[in-house]
Amino acid sequence: MIPAAFPALVLHDADNVAVALDTIEAATPVAPGVSAAQRVARGHKIATRAIGVGDPVRKFGQIIGFALAPIGRGEWVHEHNCGMGETGGSIAGGYEFGSEVAAVEYVPEAERATFQGYRRANGMVGTRNYIGILTSVNCSATVARYIADAVNGSDMLKDYPNIDGVVPFVHSTGCGMSDEGEGFDILMRTQWGYAANPNLAAVLLVGLGCEVFQIGRMKKLYNIAEGDTFQTMTIQGEGGTRKAIEQGVERIRSMLPIAARARRETVPASELVLALQCGGSDGYSGITANPALGVAADILVRHGGTAILSETPEIYGAEHLLTRRAKSRDIGEKLIDRIRWWEEYCARNGAQMNNNPSPGNKAGGITTILEKSLGAAAKSGTTPLTAVYQYAEPVREHGFVYMDTPGFDPVSATGQVAGGANVLCFTTGRGSAFGCKPVPSIKLATTSDLYRRMTDDMDINCGDVLEGVTLEQKGREIFQAILDVASGRQTKSELLGYGSSEFTPWQVGAVM
Incomplete structure (x- = not known):
């Protein structure tokens, strides 16, 4: 690295650019014998030596692009004069496998760090204790939200302080898709993956009833049996929206004392x-x-x-x-x-x-x-x-x-x-x-x-x-x-209430 006296940072001896530590005005020295040719914003790059057309631009000791035009020493390096060239993806010129596998010095088990987590019946450990409401299809998203709002907005949770809340995980797919192939498989894995995540103490899966993503098919594929901590229902099967919401609230009510049994322990x-x-x-x-x-x-x-x-x-x-x-x-x-x-x-x-x-x-x-x-x-x-x-x-x-x-x-x-x-x-x-x-x-x-x-x-x-x-x-x-x-300990995003809208399964394939 260059001396700290300069307002730019060279990250590797092989680099031909420096990174501006703050906005740098023209004529400011940025490296030994190098001054900025123009104003450069903080975080942007400055050439520390001349780079010819087609020559590699290096940062981190690696190629980050190629000069699209002659770049003079001290010039700002960005989209106008640096691009991918004809490389496509990797510039490695072939792949090496396992050539830099470092030995790991594991900490002895008796000396390993610990935390206070929720040990689940299957042996997995959670860091939070939520009840989740999953949806098989976008058509059941509103009902799932209404169920969660009804529980979170009531006094139902006041007797269960170790339950972090009831979260609806809604999405925009589940129908208008093929019932086989990459897209369907991804949605299936995502749904069951959330249902099995150790940060969820219990799960209610809500469907419409006629969608492509059939709850019964998922249960069969994963050999899932319903019980106290995993239950399913459909809006059509319950007789409509109001009845489904009422039934959903009662299902969650029955799950609360079971989820509340979880206690943090040293793991x-x-x-x-x-x-x-x-x-x-x-x-x-x-x-x-x-x-x-x-x-x-x-x-x-x-x-x-x-x-x-x-x-x-x-x-x-x-x-x-x-x-x-x-x-x-x-x-x-x-x-x-x-x-x-x-x-x-x-x-x-x-x-x-x-x-x-x-x-x-x-x-x-x-x-x-x-x-x-x-x-x-x-x-x-x-x-x-x-x-x-x-x-x-x-x-x-x-x-x-x-x-x-x-x-x-x-x-x-x-x-x-x-x-x-x-x-x-x-x-x-x-x-x-x-x-x-x-x-x-x-x-x-x-x-x-x-x-x-x-x-x-x-x-x-x-x-x-x-x-x-x-x-x-x-x-x-x-x-x-x-x-x-x-x-x-709660994070800033938790204190702000973020997290219930970010559930976004990857959609791959045609929407039909």
Whole structure:
């Protein structure tokens, strides 16, 4: 790195750009022998040496794009002069599998961190104690909301302080779709994944009755028997809307004393399944919050826990770094199979993977998907990749795992929760407002300015990494926050009431 006296940061010796630590005016020295050629906004890039047309632009020691025009020393580097070129996705020139698998120094079991969680009958551990109302189809969404509103708005919960609330998980699909294929399978996995998530003590599944997504079919497929903590009903079967609402309220009333039996107990951190998310990323995401979260993920893995990286369009161009960490070639090839699927998916829908950086990402200094992906992948830490899952598949392996999801945060997080995540960390540079019931969402700000401006939304300030706090120190702080939140401390998004509207299953396939 360059001396701290300069208002820009060079992240790696191989880099030919520096990142502005604040807005830099023209003629300001930004590196030894380099001055800004024009005004450059905070988080954006400045060339530290001349870059010829077609030459690679490097940040993090990796290629983030190629010069579309001659770039002079000190010039602003962004969309007008840097792009993907003809590379498409990975610029690795071929994939290596398992070439950089690091040995994990696991913490002895007797010395592992603990938290206060809810041990369920099936052995899984929850960090919250909600009752959920799932819907098989959009047509039953209103009834589900009315049932939840009736219970939450009454005094029914006052005698059950250890129940966190009743949450309706409604969505926009379930009919007008094929009854087989990718789209149907994803919805089926997502529904049962939520029903089985350990943060839900009990579940009521409400349908209309005539939809494509038939409740009876799901029960048969997963060998589900109804009981005290899982029940189903349809609006048509109950005789209409009013009767269905009344019956739903009574079903929830009967579940309350059963859900209230749960008590927090001391459990090892190995029971934590951490969802890793980023949204509203900026030029600092890959420098502060994401690598700090990666340190926390490494600590969790050393304590026997699990960390799930997702958002496949946002690791595009960095996947070659993950395949090198794969414990086996088969695991690495599963990841590349998902990359190829996404390339085909985008092609048949007339889209491009490099369309992923949003206007906000670009305003914050991110130029290409390669740059965004390299920063996003930092959330995964350094431990071996132990498994690759399709969307909403149950996560069974411990350690660092990957789940294929879109980059859109609500859809991605929904898949992770369906896979079994019981806590979530969400990094943001622009200021994403997000919650994820039934899973608590810990928000990590990439800059001190964002943390101050949106203090009611942000849980942890990672901007102090630019002010002298080490990534190791910040990672330990995040890990402790994960334990505290898993033990019941409410996050900012929970205090604001976020989370019941963010349930968004991935819709793949034709809407008919």
